[in-house]
Amino acid sequence: MKQFISVKDVANINSIVEKALAYKANPLVDKALGADKRIGLLFLNPSLRTRLSTQVAAKNLGMEAIVFNVDKEGWALEFEEGAIMSGNTVEHIKDAAPVMGEYFDMLAIRTFPGLQNREDDYSEMYISQFIKYAGVPVVSLESATLHPLQSLTDVITIQEDLINSQRSTVKSRPKVVLTWAPHVKALPQCVANSFAEWMTAWGEVDFVITHPEDYELAEKFTVGATITHNQDEALKDADYVYIKNWSTYNDYGKVYENDPKWMMTNEKLALTNNAKVMHCLPVRRNVELSDEILDGPNSLVTLEASNRVWAAQAVLSEVLKSL
Amino acid sequence: MKQFISVKDVANINSIVEKALAYKANPLVDKALGADKRIGLLFLNPSLRTRLSTQVAAKNLGMEAIVFNVDKEGWALEFEEGAIMSGNTVEHIKDAAPVMGEYFDMLAIRTFPGLQNREDDYSEMYISQFIKYAGVPVVSLESATLHPLQSLTDVITIQEDLINSQRSTVKSRPKVVLTWAPHVKALPQCVANSFAEWMTAWGEVDFVITHPEDYELAEKFTVGATITHNQDEALKDADYVYIKNWSTYNDYGKVYENDPKWMMTNEKLALTNNAKVMHCLPVRRNVELSDEILDGPNSLVTLEASNRVWAAQAVLSEVLKSL
Amino acid sequence: MKQFISVKDVANINSIVEKALAYKANPLVDKALGADKRIGLLFLNPSLRTRLSTQVAAKNLGMEAIVFNVDKEGWALEFEEGAIMSGNTVEHIKDAAPVMGEYFDMLAIRTFPGLQNREDDYSEMYISQFIKYAGVPVVSLESATLHPLQSLTDVITIQEDLINSQRSTVKSRPKVVLTWAPHVKALPQCVANSFAEWMTAWGEVDFVITHPEDYELAEKFTVGATITHNQDEALKDADYVYIKNWSTYNDYGKVYENDPKWMMTNEKLALTNNAKVMHCLPVRRNVELSDEILDGPNSLVTLEASNRVWAAQAVLSEVLKSL
Structure with missing residues (x-):
């Protein structure tokens, strides 16, 4: 699986459900699978269950998870192509995403809709830009229109x-x-x-x-x-x-x-x-x-x-x- | 020890002191004890020494510690039984605590008194509700009236x-x-x-x-x-x-x-x-x-x-x- | 190397560059070097690349890195000698630094200049006070006047x-x-x-x-x-x-x-x-x-x-x- 953004990324729902229930029965069976691999968990919005459960899941697979609260620990990102960045956004996704793609083997990201402009939200620009520029697989931790996990x-x-x-x-x-x-x-x-x-x-x-x-x-x-x-x-x-x-x-x-x-x-x-x-x-x-x-x-x-x-x-x- | 909230949870003070000094002399002697165990460190208030020392202690025991700043990374919790949650609190402790109890083998929590209402603070409602609903051992990282660590x-x-x-x-x-x-x-x-x-x-x-x-x-x-x-x-x-x-x-x-x-x-x-x-x-x-x-x-x-x-x-x- | 604050701490630039490129070719070659060692990454200001890259570097060396956002998770530090602390600063660097020096084998710290008073900023008081009181090696993650990493x-x-x-x-x-x-x-x-x-x-x-x-x-x-x-x-x-x-x-x-x-x-x-x-x-x-x-x-x-x-x-x- 090269990305997990919607149900369309899943080849067979029943088989991934079966896999999940198998992990529930035996959480550490694949502990070697993620050795020396690293996932970046990027939050542009708050999270409790999604963050903690993904950290636990990564650990169960022997993988390191690093949490980064982009909105609180970092700064405002720009997502518009061609923007003249003289406003409040500090860094363009075109610069931030490939760098994080260099640091991590995969990225997971949470971003909420603004609920102001439907076309903007339903274009899924934020997560799409991440996918476009990250260069590594991207997992949605909830995007503007979907919450597949x-x-x-x-x-x-x-x-x-x-x-x-x-x-x-x-x-x-x-x-x-x-x-x-x-x-x-x-x-x-x-x-x-x-x-x-x-x-x-x-x-x-x-x-x-x-x-x-x-x-x-x-x-x-x-x-x-x-x-x-x-x-x-x-x-x-x-x-x-x-x-x-x-x-x-x-x-x-x-x-x-x-x-x-x-x-x-x-x-x-x-x-x-x-x-x-x-x-x-x-x-x-x-x-x-x-x-x-x-x-x-x-x-x-x-x-x-x-x-x-x-x-x-x-x-x-x-x-x-x-x- | 099934919880650590006050001195009453300690069977013998001198023997836990002796144990602590033995760890000081040999920090990694029990590194295998916490293998594949996980502690959640939940902060409703700021912390420097308590947070860092508990992370180090967990690591010395081979256990994973995950820090979650509930107030900053999550949202306001409700503690009142029967509350109609149409105000500013986003999640009830009755829902949050058992979930965190599922993700972790034990929970540690810091919560401060409001200093507005003595009866409220001295009832230790926050940490008591956590204990009541978490389903796993709870360690106080300072509560409304005590700081046992x-x-x-x-x-x-x-x-x-x-x-x-x-x-x-x-x-x-x-x-x-x-x-x-x-x-x-x-x-x-x-x-x-x-x-x-x-x-x-x-x-x-x-x-x-x-x-x-x-x-x-x-x-x-x-x-x-x-x-x-x-x-x-x-x-x-x-x-x-x-x-x-x-x-x-x-x-x-x-x-x-x-x-x-x-x-x-x-x-x-x-x-x-x-x-x-x-x-x-x-x-x-x-x-x-x-x-x-x-x-x-x-x-x-x-x-x-x-x-x-x-x-x-x-x-x-x-x-x-x-x- | 006992500290890394400026180019003056580097004995030979070409040889540290060569070392870095060797790590790039073989990231995990020194994975045993940092076993059971711990670095504290202290941020008084926001960071994306510096934080994540240092976490990854520490992990590649088998060392544990603990991030602490002093400004957000902790409280305001006092740096003036002899201050009567009746204002907004909660803890003096003379008390905080040695404690963190006890918890960690080395400390890395980011602090920005105020850009109000040149003499203050160019005295590098913040990072100098950390070095003076920490008792362990200090690495600059950017200080008031320099960004050596x-x-x-x-x-x-x-x-x-x-x-x-x-x-x-x-x-x-x-x-x-x-x-x-x-x-x-x-x-x-x-x-x-x-x-x-x-x-x-x-x-x-x-x-x-x-x-x-x-x-x-x-x-x-x-x-x-x-x-x-x-x-x-x-x-x-x-x-x-x-x-x-x-x-x-x-x-x-x-x-x-x-x-x-x-x-x-x-x-x-x-x-x-x-x-x-x-x-x-x-x-x-x-x-x-x-x-x-x-x-x-x-x-x-x-x-x-x-x-x-x-x-x-x-x-x-x-x-x-x-x-």
Whole structure:
């Protein structure tokens, strides 16, 4: 694997999921694979789970991981071609990326959308420029429109739960519902886009998206999904419910709706097939979903977060093999 | 040892001190003990000595230490049960702690008191919530009311000095004096509380506390100590003088007194039994104590700070053995 | 080597350059040299290349590197002798440096000039105080007036290019030109001072400095260089052109001149002997020099930045041997 930016970089979803679960069973089996290799973890935005799980995954593979908070420890980068740099940006990505490509065997980078200009964000200029100029494989730790390590984790978690639960009530094709939830600020569409992209590419579940009117995601990520504005209808008989807030895509980056009726509660859970509940974290408790669910037996959120290690390890392992 | 939050977690003070001094003599003797183990060092507040000495200690034990500045690299955590998280906190400790417990074999955490509400601070809610939800052993790197790694270091340093100095003038029970000193801002009571707790629990010294009126510490930490407002009297014949500022406990978090007469100087040192002088650092020179003492032969402060490594190593080693 | 603060700490420039190029050919040849040794990398100012390249160099030598951003993770240090610390500084270098000297086998430190008071900056008080009190070898990661790791890298890069290019048109003594360039803010003189000091000490090139009137550097660093205000004349027949902005030295820390005519362009490159172009990065594109040069075949800037690793590795290796 020469890069990991979206589901399109994965040849076979089931086989990378299997690999991740094998690492979970035996974390240090490939400890020699990354010997004398080095990954640079570059953060233009904050991170807790993604950073720590990737550090742990790298270490499990015997590789050194060096974290660099570009925004805090370094300085503002310029991404525009041809810019006359007389403003606040201190260094162009065309100069910074190849240098980091010389220091590291692979680079991983997190960068968020500005949510001001849709065309800018959806062009994925930041991560694309990194890939163009780094000269080494690049792994996304979340970009302007996608969060593929999270989505791989989500597939792993569903697959693991299906194996472990052997719930007789789960259909041969489980029903997975992505539901919008309220939040206190305008969030990116990354996790939702990416989850939709992976669920439809995986193809082993019936996938439904529910959100308020005018909260449609970009069509290119949701082809193959059933979309409805009726949350109750969507939740009916669901086996897995994925809760996530996002801001509007069409009239870009806005918050139209904050109605607590969209918050996930036990009352709504009763509509489902005793569904397991997922969330990528961090979660706003009692805004996106209620304490009773997060602290109850149906929550998979800690399992999901812990699986971030195995998702990262499977991806880094594939990249290492391509070096 | 399943946690290290206060002196109560230590079965035998003299034996952990002995262990620390053995590590000082032979730092790498237990390098295999921490192989493939990982500690997360979480900082909600700044740290120099505590962070670096714990990293060094972990490395000496062959363990990986990953530092995470929660406040700067992550985001604000929520600690209140049942909070409706529509404010500035981004993630609840109930969600963050178990995830970090999945990534690490043990966690160490620094968190300061707010000094606004005594009941809140003295409930030790932050570190207690971490312990409750982390699912792995937790080591305090200083909490709202205590700083046990510092106090263990202080006992080690006194013990080492007693062995090395063989001062014939030292009594069989040395006199140790904790004296309040002026400062420019309101500081926590942690170091003073903890030093008092450890000195009285150790029981091998005559322990005196001196401070201005109305600067009484919480009684639960000072039982067994002699307390006086007369600094000169306290210093008389002292073998060790520990200088520390703290803000008021009763009328919580206030600065009543800033009189330079409480600053430790050579003139005051003359009252003692040629006492060794201790301070946890960072120290405000010529405010808390004078250059002449810090740069003179009686100062133990660098030795004390260097012993932080061996205190941390002894504690981490005990925790490793309990895994 | 007991310290690395300026060219004066290097016994033989050609032999340390040779050592660096040998490491480039075989990075892990001395992996055992730094076993169980530890370097503290202390930053009072931001850094990208210097930090990452030194971390990589330390790792290549088998040594542990711990990064500490003193300004962000710690607190403000006091450097004045005898200060009454009732202001904003929290800890005196006299207390912090010896403690870090206890934790590490060597220390490396970055500190920038204030550009307010020339005497203060040129006294190099910060790094001198560190050296005085640390008790272990100190390596400069850039100080108030010099950036020796950068200059060593620059010599390495010129030497490597001379070997690789075998350009028949290069004279037996190549002509190296340091030219001032415009910038948007007042910058230190460090890189220019240091480059001048190393070029004249190296003695294997004809060295010319060109800058606007009143931008003279401190004479002690430029003895032996030809200095001219006529950039075109300076560039004539140049084999290497080093571009750098600096603020005024005489009327200290000012920006007198911002004329784009000093920007390096292909038109100016035509005056040279097809010169290779160097810059220490970060560079303000289309302010200091043009895209066409940076993206063209004459630019050495990525090579130069990648050579930072080998410069640091050669220096750390020499320091390790002195322990």
